[in-house]
Amino acid sequence: MTKNEMDLLFKQAAQIKKETKAGKYRSDLVGKTLVMIFEKPSLRTRLSFEIGMTQFGGYAVYLAPADIGLGLRESISDTAKVASRMGDCLMARVFSHQTICELAVSSLVPVINGLSDWEHPCQILADLYTIWEIKKELTGLKLTFIGDGENNVCHSLCLAAALWGMKLCVAAPKGYMMKREIITHAKSLVHKTHGQIEETTNPYKAVIGADIVYTDTWVSMGDEGEKEKRTKVFQPYQVDQNLMQLAKPDALFMHDLPAYRGHEVTSEVIDGPQSVVFQQAENRLHVQKALLLRLLMQSH
Numbered sequence: 604m605t606k607n608e609m610d611l612l613f614k615q616a617a618q619i620k621k622e623t624k625a626g627k628y629r630s631d632l633v634g635k636t637l638v639m640i641f642e643k644p645s646l647r648t649r650l651s652f653e654i655g656m657t658q659f660g661g662y663a664v665y666l667a668p669a670d671i672g673l674g675l676r677e678s679i680s681d682t683a684k685v686a687s688r689m690g691d692c693l694m695a696r697v698f699s700h701q702t703i704c705e706l707a708v709s710s711l712v713p714v715i716n717g718l719s720d721w722e723h724p725c726q727i728l729a730d731l732y733t734i735w736e737i738k739k740e741l742t743g744l745k746l747t748f749i750g751d752g753e754n755n756v757c758h759s760l761c762l763a764a765a766l767w768g769m770k771l772c773v774a775a776p777k778g779y780m781m782k783r784e785i786i787t788h789a790k791s792l793v794h795k796t797h798g799q800i801e802e803t804t805n806p807y808k809a810v811i812g813a814d815i816v817y818t819d820t821w822v823s824m825g826d827e828g829e830k831e832k833r834t835k836v837f838q839p840y841q842v843d844q845n846l847m848q849l850a851k852p853d854a855l856f857m858h859d860l861p862a863y864r865g866h867e868v869t870s871e872v873i874d875g876p877q878s879v880v881f882q883q884a885e886n887r888l889h890v891q892k893a894l895l896l897r898l899l900m901q902s903h
Contacts, residue, residue, distance in 0.1 A: 604728075612732075612893050613731070613732045613890075617732075623658065628660075630659070632659035636692075637690065637895065638664050638690035639696075640673060640694070640706075641668060642698050642702070647887050650888070653665065674702065691899055692895065693714045695714065695715070699720055700722065723756050723859070733886050734815060741769055742768040742796075744770070745813045746769055747771075747810045747817065748772070750837060753779050764789075765790070766796065767798065772802075776837065786802075817857040817858070818842045820862070821840075821866060837867070844869065847877060855878075856868075856877045858873060860880060
């Protein structure tokens with residue numbers, strides 16, 4: 604997506620949120636069906652897409668890992684061809700980004716990345732919308748991500764921040780920095796937007812003057828075998844009140860959830876006045892409704 608496309612999406616999401624709060628629901632997607640393919644479990648992704656379709660008069664079909672055995676019982680290509688002949692849009696939450704790419708190549712309808720090992724774009728659209736909703740701007744703001752720089756949330760934050768001309772600083776231990784391909788692409792974008800992308804191993808340096816402090820779990824799905832090692836490596840990167848005090852006084856704390864209090868963040872911070880994690884979670888619904896509207900109304 605371009606910055607202008609995101610800007611339009613945010614404005615539509617704001618209108619949809621206002622309508623939803625007033626108990627007004629559109630019927631734009633009556634007769635439309637979203638096929639949801641899950642290789643990984645989820646709370647926010649499933650709720651936001653399924654409730655979003657329902658509130659717009661459409662329907663969502665949930666396919667759990669055991670239902671279709673994606674790539675095992677049936678090829679990814681054949682699954683996409685069948686599902687896209689029946690449904691109006693596919694959303695997939697998968698382990699490998701290659702799976703999303705294969706679904707997109709064979710699908711006749713739009714395919715949404717609900718999460719892959721490379722990116723988590725729907726989460727970051729809701730995150731940026733939340734910042735935009737509170738701060739009334741994005742360009743020029745400093746966003747500091749603390750923790751596992753190699754994860755999908757950090758990757759999508761990096762690319763989105765670059766598109767908006769934000770200042771992104773990632774503090775991660777050695778060996779857990781962002782993938783080079785992501786950095787290279789992001790840096791090609793900031794030449795046009797005058798943003799900044801920085802990496803450091805020092806969380807205290809990274810958070811100075813930050814408008815937003817963001818963290819994520821140290822042990823993502825698929826990394827459970829490294830839990831003990833990761834807990835030890837990432838302990839110096841815990842977001843606590845001492846760290847938050849180095850950010851701007853009105854800095855926001857963000858986390859895409861689920862959160863593990865006492866690990867990547869203290870209870871004092873995530874349950875404190877600067878935390879917007881539940882507003883952030885709720886906004887998944889409103890932003891994804893705007894996204895579904897855009898994709899489904901354009902594709903027919």
